[in-house]
Amino acid sequence: MEYSCSAYELKCNECGKSFGNQPLSACDDCLAPLEVHYDLEAVRAEFTREKIAAGPANIWRYKALLPIPAGFEPDLPVGFTPLVKAKRLGKRIGANNLYIKNDAVCFPTLSFKDRVVSVALANAQAFGFETVGCSSTGNLANSVAAQAARLGLRACILVPADLEPAKILNTLVYGARLVRIDGNYDHVNRLCTLIADDYKWGFVNVNLRPYYAEGSKTVGYEIVEQLGWKLPDNVVCPMAGGSLIRKIRKAFNELIALGLVEDKPVRFFGAQATGCSPISTAVKQGTDYIEPQRPNTIARSLAIGNPADGPAAAKMIAATNGWAEDVSDVELASGIQELAETEGIFTETAGGVTTAVAARLYADGRISEDETTVICITGNGLKTTDAIANRYEFDRAVRPRLADFAEYLEELDGVREPEPELVEV
Amino acid sequence: MEYSCSAYELKCNECGKSFGNQPLSACDDCLAPLEVHYDLEAVRAEFTREKIAAGPANIWRYKALLPIPAGFEPDLPVGFTPLVKAKRLGKRIGANNLYIKNDAVCFPTLSFKDRVVSVALANAQAFGFETVGCSSTGNLANSVAAQAARLGLRACILVPADLEPAKILNTLVYGARLVRIDGNYDHVNRLCTLIADDYKWGFVNVNLRPYYAEGSKTVGYEIVEQLGWKLPDNVVCPMAGGSLIRKIRKAFNELIALGLVEDKPVRFFGAQATGCSPISTAVKQGTDYIEPQRPNTIARSLAIGNPADGPAAAKMIAATNGWAEDVSDVELASGIQELAETEGIFTETAGGVTTAVAARLYADGRISEDETTVICITGNGLKTTDAIANRYEFDRAVRPRLADFAEYLEELDGVREPEPELVEV
Helix, strand or coil: CCECCCCEEEEECCCCCEEEECCCCECCCCCCEEEEEECHHHHCCCCCHHHHHCCCCCHHHHHHHCCCCCCCCCCCCCCCCCEEECHHHHHHHCCCEEEEEEHHHCCCCCECHHHHHHHHHHHHHHHCCCEEEEECCCHHHHHHHHHHHHHCCEEEEEEECCCCHHHHHHHHCCCCEEEEECCCHHHHHHHHHHHHHHHCCEECCCCCHHHHHHCCHHHHHHHHHHCCCCCCCEEEEECCCCHHHHHHHHHHHHHHHCCCCCCCCCEEEEEEECCECHHHHHHHCCCCCCCCCCCCCCCHHHCCCCCCCHHHHHHHHHHCCCEEEEECHHHHHHHHHHHHHHHCCCECHHHHHHHHHHHHHHHCCCCCCCCEEEEEECEEHHHCCHHHHCCCCCCCCECCCHHHHHHHHHHHHCCCCCCCCCCCC | CCECCCCEEEEECCCCCEEEECCCCECCCCCCEEEEEECHHHHCCCCCHHHHHCCCCCHHHHHHHCCCCCCCCCCCCCCCCCEEECHHHHHHHCCCEEEEEEHHHCCCCCECHHHHHHHHHHHHHHHCCCEEEEECCCHHHHHHHHHHHHHCCEEEEEEECCCCHHHHHHHHCCCCEEEEECCCHHHHHHHHHHHHHHHCCEECCCCCHHHHHHCCHHHHHHHHHHCCCCCCCEEEEECCCCHHHHHHHHHHHHHHHCCCCCCCCCEEEEEEECCECHHHHHHHCCCCCCCCCCCCCCCHHHCCCCCCCHHHHHHHHHHCCCEEEEECHHHHHHHHHHHHHHHCCCECHHHHHHHHHHHHHHHCCCCCCCCEEEEEECEEHHHCCHHHHCCCCCCCCECCCHHHHHHHHHHHHCCCCCCCCCCCC
């Protein structure tokens, strides 16, 4: 179960030992995580602004710097989500150059996990796995189930038993086997490590993790390209396992190394829910030692109490002069509402966390108003409707007559004001 | 409330009378619907394959043939959704050249309504409306609410009182005023006509309807461009008001007239739910007279009993040698599941109808296996989860131990088989 490739291979993050390309996530010497390393010189000619711009409108335009096995012909459009200027949200929180990277509408299953899964499954096929799976807090489950269905792979997906109904249904509908585990994400994840080993299955975020994680770099590539090949000043990013925020920086660094973007300092800000905030706690304490927590938050997609990439994320945030913050469940629900009301983007709980954290960072003066800041929204609000459903009341139904409608509006607003004179254009 | 424009204007579909550009949907002489007419010669130089390809990866690449007022600078990415080859669904239903046009992941609110709303609101702003609205079966409500929020317009949206909870929440979250009407869509729509007139509001599918409907053409432009500037043999399209299917053909005809695609016959097939099938009934009876129906189907986004563009749609389908079919609520739920299991696409009830109808058309020999056929999927399954939730049971939770997992699998599958030898690559 190995393939050879001249452009990239796995190496230990700590001791630098090489492992070629195989389904393996940790160094057998020092137990540190493995990561994909590229021969940047070998891809320099393939990875130019012009070649990228001529590529498809999806993440495969960046495939020269993704660990894609030779012969893999991607045919599923993934990613290349909008980066939108957020003027109205910016006005509310005091930001003049604010952007939303909107993975709430990521292809094909509406979260950034589509990016990592597509890269992982390309490798799963190269390694010959016929059954794939994952441990998941929901979005990953949806994406593995959907993409495995399209590829004709069997999928077995393990989730905490208390997952949101929409995320469960949105896994089952693709015909995946879903196993609900009586425990939290960290229990599920440990079990998956054992299963991957014992059953010889390809678990995207376990034995395929180094390949999987590289898919997150595409968020960084897209941000830079969509800003007109410029780096932002700041990135605000949710943290669950701590991988995404690191990979966005890796993407920026690769683009700098290849001369595709001008170097400048970029600060990284991590966002967590207070009910599961091991990384932000570490950052605030000025350490990269992660004290595991027992999650207690409605932001289930961030509820990883013992994050695999937590130490590296905390270290990286500090190194960029960034910061990490966490917000309560009430604040995250307000964050969901605020983003929807100002920018028309309906995000899930994690996006509510990120929006509320961004507002706090501006309020606390950690980000100043004229800097260019990108907020990463990673998932869709339709998957976590329970988080905000209790904020709205369904009003009484109105009879379908103009007089009844007018009476109803008067009840709500008081007597009708004359409409202001319309402007002729 | 009028603007002048040399490139396009409203004309009556029946008598040809010109109306300039104003918020008006019907001819004051003959009461027939108004439609936007272009001076194709005037846009010929702007609407070339090269200029389109150099445009943004969204519907604004086609803006030379959309009714966009001078000075409007679109900044919200909308549309340009994937067209994917559906090999696995094709295999199940006997189709060798099947494609899915996947608006289940349309930007920004996950249905094709985003296309029409963005064009309508550009005009609403030009006409000076400060309050916009719509009558809606759900998807339109979501899109108007979201896009109005981003533009800072007030939104007042009227829906049938029994709409799916996810669609209601996904309207309220954007801060729109939502009025639930005690009646079906046709009652709601009639009321909106009165309100638009009395309150001087811009209702996207009432007084802004001619502009609104043009947005649907972008589905047709995208299909042709994504097929490599070729026309398909067949299009299978859901029908509610009957507008989308006509506008796809209008797009094809414009591309032919401008020499951007080679002319050939394209057959159009309409899909409805049996519980609300006024158009398919007419097509099957060989008439374009639409007998209104009282809707009784879970496909609420298709539940328009008296479709505004029904007669024109029925006539057009017959003229292209197409056909129309309708399927039961049970069949549509199977259609949702089938599309998800084969292609990893989770669609709403309307998409289940379209998938099930497509399968029927192949089974009945109305479409032959080697023809190139595009199925239009128009909305996302997360908005109508109730339609399929009862098809799945949540199994018992399993303790997070390998032995318990193995025992659980054995319960389901019988004693564990040895894993097949993995292929080395």
